[in-house]
Amino acid sequence: MKSIGASAARNELESRHRDFFERGFMLALIFSLGIGIIALVTLILQVLVEGFPRLNSELLTNFPSGNPEIAGAQSAIMGTIWVIGVTAAFTIPVGIGAAIYLEEYADKERWWNRFIELNLQNLAAVPAIVYGILGLAFIVRGFLGLGQTVLAAGLTLGLLVLPIVIISSREAIKAVPDTIRQGAYALGATRWQTVRRQVLPASIPGIATGTILALSRAIGEAAPLILIGGLTFITFNPESVNSNFTVLPIQIFNWVSRPQDEFRVLAAAAIVVLLVILLAMNALAIFLRNKYQRKY
Amino acid sequence: MKRFNVPLIALTMIALSLALVAAGCGSDDDSGSSNSDLSGSIKIDGSSTVAPLSEAAAEKFQAENPNVRVTVGTSGTGGGFEKFCAGETDISDASRPIKDEEIEVCEKNGISYEQLVVANDGLAVVVNPENDFVQCLTLDQLKTIWDKGSKVDNWNQVDSSFPDEKMELYGPGTDSGTFDYFTDAVNGEEGQSRSDYNATEDDNVIVQGVSGSKGGTGYFGLSYVEQNEGKVKAVEVDGGDGCVAPSTETVQNGTYKPLGRELFIYTSGDALQRPEVKSFLDFYINNQAEIAEQALYVPMTEEQAAASTAAVEKLAGGEGATS
Numbered sequence: 008m009k010s011i012g013a014s015a016a017r018n019e020l021e022s023r024h025r026d027f028f029e030r031g032f033m034l035a036l037i038f039s040l041g042i043g044i045i046a047l048v049t050l051i052l053q054v055l056v057e058g059f060p061r062l063n064s065e066l067l068t069n070f071p072s073g074n075p076e077i078a079g080a081q082s083a084i085m086g087t088i089w090v091i092g093v094t095a096a097f098t099i100p101v102g103i104g105a106a107i108y109l110e111e112y113a114d115k116e117r118w119w120n121r122f123i124e125l126n127l128q129n130l131a132a133v134p135a136i137v138y139g140i141l142g143l144a145f146i147v148r149g150f151l152g153l154g155q156t157v158l159a160a161g162l163t164l165g166l167l168v169l170p171i172v173i174i175s176s177r178e179a180i181k182a183v184p185d186t187i188r189q190g191a192y193a194l195g196a197t198r199w200q201t202v203r204r205q206v207l208p209a210s211i212p213g214i215a216t217g218t219i220l221a222l223s224r225a226i227g228e229a230a231p232l233i234l235i236g237g238l239t240f241i242t243f244n245p246e247s248v249n250s251n252f253t254v255l256p257i258q259i260f261n262w263v264s265r266p267q268d269e270f271r272v273l274a275a276a277a278i279v280v281l282l283v284i285l286l287a288m289n290a291l292a293i294f295l296r297n298k299y300q301r302k303y
Numbered sequence: 304m305k306r307f308n309v310p311l312i313a314l315t316m317i318a319l320s321l322a323l324v325a326a327g328c329g330s331d332d333d334s335g336s337s338n339s340d341l342s343g344s345i346k347i348d349g350s351s352t353v354a355p356l357s358e359a360a361a362e363k364f365q366a367e368n369p370n371v372r373v374t375v376g377t378s379g380t381g382g383g384f385e386k387f388c389a390g391e392t393d394i395s396d397a398s399r400p401i402k403d404e405e406i407e408v409c410e411k412n413g414i415s416y417e418q419l420v421v422a423n424d425g426l427a428v429v430v431n432p433e434n435d436f437v438q439c440l441t442l443d444q445l446k447t448i449w450d451k452g453s454k455v456d457n458w459n460q461v462d463s464s465f466p467d468e469k470m471e472l473y474g475p476g477t478d479s480g481t482f483d484y485f486t487d488a489v490n491g492e493e494g495q496s497r498s499d500y501n502a503t504e505d506d507n508v509i510v511q512g513v514s515g516s517k518g519g520t521g522y523f524g525l526s527y528v529e530q531n532e533g534k535v536k537a538v539e540v541d542g543g544d545g546c547v548a549p550s551t552e553t554v555q556n557g558t559y560k561p562l563g564r565e566l567f568i569y570t571s572g573d574a575l576q577r578p579e580v581k582s583f584l585d586f587y588i589n590n591q592a593e594i595a596e597q598a599l600y601v602p603m604t605e606e607q608a609a610a611s612t613a614a615v616e617k618l619a620g621g622e623g624a625t626s
């Protein structure tokens with residue numbers, strides 16, 4: 008008993024020493040986290056306070072106007088929804104398809120598959136404005152020649168976030184244990200049956216999270232869309248994918264650069280709307296992840 | 304065990320979104336009921352400085368002609384001309400005249416055009432009302448104060464006849480068109496400026512700053528000086544031909560140079576063949592005073608308006624600058 012007591016005392020000394028570092032490290036981590044949270048909270052509070060006077064239904068129902076009293080963001084909100092809809096319709100199938108091919112079908116020994124992988128990593132880091140130039144040259148004009156339309160904007164943003172969708176989907180597919188696949192094959196399933204019935208369902212939470220975060224990035228982009236001809240004054244909503252459009256970030260950018268103060272209030276209110284759309288999308292991502300999560 | 308139908312759900316969602324897109328592809332340009340005989344769409348793009356004018360014109364015009372859809376983009380004067388000379392837009396907003404290389408593109412694509420003045424823009428350099436030693440500043444002096452790398456912090460460094468008075472600088476932030484215009488006109492290159500001044504997007508802050516410090520100085524749009532009469536004093540500017548005080552008249556008659564300028568729109572001969580475009584341009588020019596006031600610019604003189612009207616008529620008659 009005595010010897011145990013002595014070693015306990017030594018242990019206590021040691022553990023006090025360890026506690027010191029343990030706490031210190033934890034404080035450092037909290038500090039790092041705090042910087043992010045404080046920045047976010049400050050931003051949200053500031054736009055809430057500044058935009059509060061214009062956070063009313065007129066913001067949602069009125070169209071842009073030179074008179075800040077009656078200006079609203081309806082065409083921008085609808086434009087954002089249309090453009091992101093097209094982006095989603097394009098990136099989700101293409102991105103998931105590419106991820107399935109790279110993870111389940113591609114032979115990693117082949118140089119072209121490795122080349123594609125390397126390219127994807129690099130594409131994810133290309134600045135948004137470059138995709139705008141690409142979109143202007145090949146989608147708005149040239150090869151596809153779609154004009155300055157919702158469809159062109161959606162496809163451009165689709166290209167922009169496609170690498171992110173592919174990479175996150177691949178991670179999700181990679182996380183499915185190999186034993187599941189082997190089990191399926193052992194029961195005589197084909198490759199497609201294995202993917203369709205085992206791998207995809209198991210990876211949906213990860214794919215959904217990655218995809219929605221990628222779309223959240225697309226929704227905040229202004230620069231590439233200004234380049235491909237997003238408008239700043241448009242008093243009607245898109246009626247089809249061939250309509251001209253504006254999106255919230257462009258509208259906000261336009262209002263912020265106006266000399267009248269009232270437009271800045273309007274811009275802050277529009278930022279709140281954009282944040283709400285973003286948070287709703289992120290909430291959906293979390294909901295999907297929790298709903299479909301399975302443990303092995 | 305629970306069955307997971309997730310891929311099915313996902314596939315349904317994708318199919319639905321594709322169906323939405325496909326359905327959307329079908330319909331285009333449908334026209335609603337009308338109480339005005341004009342319909343169609345007018346595409347405007349270009350300078351963000353001119354955009355508030357075109358937006359105000361578009362808004363008022365659409366109130367009278369609900370079936371005409373006017374859209375305004377702001378891809379910059381250069382970006383606007385690029386689209387205009389490619390035949391993608393009907394009207395191009397411009398804060399400077401078209402350049403030779405842009406003319407070449409227009410000519411190559413067979414786009415005939417005319418330049419119309421739509422308003423005047425003026426910048427005022429302001430000092431504290433108690434400042435009695437500065438009446439007039441030359442462009443060189445302004446450049447000495449505002450150029451990139453300038454260390455001037457006392458008025459006696461600008462001119463030896465000025466007293467020992469500490470200088471405080473206020474100006475618009477780098478996002479504003481006012482900043483671009485001033486730096487281009489004074490420092491010779493757009494965006495080239497010292498950065499250690501009190502930069503703000505809020506002109507009120509500049510007014511407060513300058514009115515609160517005896518050695519304060521700053522610059523902003525002329526219309527704002529008139530609204531703050533007494534709080535700040537606008538100084539005369541010598542652009543090479545003697546001192547000229549900024550005012551609606553000196554900006555309109557072109558003597559307040561280079562801080563006064565004309566703002567333009569360009570329209571193409573093809574677009575003018577469409578009645579809605581012709582009608583819109585007539586409306587723009589006839590209501591220019593009201594439009595300029597709303598957009599915080601200096602309206603055109605009668606001569607300027609008459610010249611713009613003549614340019615529209617000339618182009619509508621088929622005699623553009625190029626054909």
